[in-house]
Amino acid sequence: MIRYKRTHDGEWVVTGPADEVQVGVATVTTREGHEKSEPIVRVGKPFNRDGERMRYGYLCKPCRYKCVHCREVVAPDTICRATDTKH
Ligand SMILES: [Zn+2]
Numbered sequence: 001m002i003r004y005k006r007t008h009d010g011e012w013v014v015t016g017p018a019d020e021v022q023v024g025v026a027t028v029t030t031r032e033g034h035e036k037s038e039p040i041v042r043v044g045k046p047f048n049r050d051g052e053r054m055r056y057g058y059l060c061k062p063c064r065y066k067c068v069h070c071r072e073v074v075a076p077d078t079i080c081r082a083t084d085t086k087h
Contacts, residue, residue, distance in 0.1 A: 002028045002057070014038060018046040018053040025077050026057060037078040039063045 002016030014021065014028050021043055028038045041063075044056035060075070067074045069082035078087050 002026055004028060004030065005056070012059065014040065014057040014059065015054055016057070018055045021055050021057040025075070037075055039075045039077070 002014050002020055005013055005015045007013055014026065016026075020026070021040065023040055023043060025037050026040050027035050029035055038057075039060040040057040041060040042058040044058070046053045046055045048054070064073050064075050066072070067080055067082070067087055070080050072081070074080070074087045076087055079085070080087055
């Protein structure tokens with residue numbers, strides 16, 4: 001499962017199993033259990049956490065914009081809640 005994590009710089013990144021965190025659109029689970037699509041543009045070196053190979057994924061901030069239909073900050077290739085089509 002891929003989750004959000006806030007770095008020391010206040011930047012939101014994602015972290016999860018190394019084979020799931022890859023460049024491309026990833027499904028990230030929020031603290032509330034919702035799933036969001038996020039564009040990962042860069043990944044970090046794998047590291048061990050509790051015996052599992054994990055790594056960080058860095059999000060594409062310029063890829064995100066506010067959708068005029070659903071009024072949410074969204075990433076490309078996600079499904080719009082208002083129009084049910086891809087952003
Ligand atoms: Zn939308």
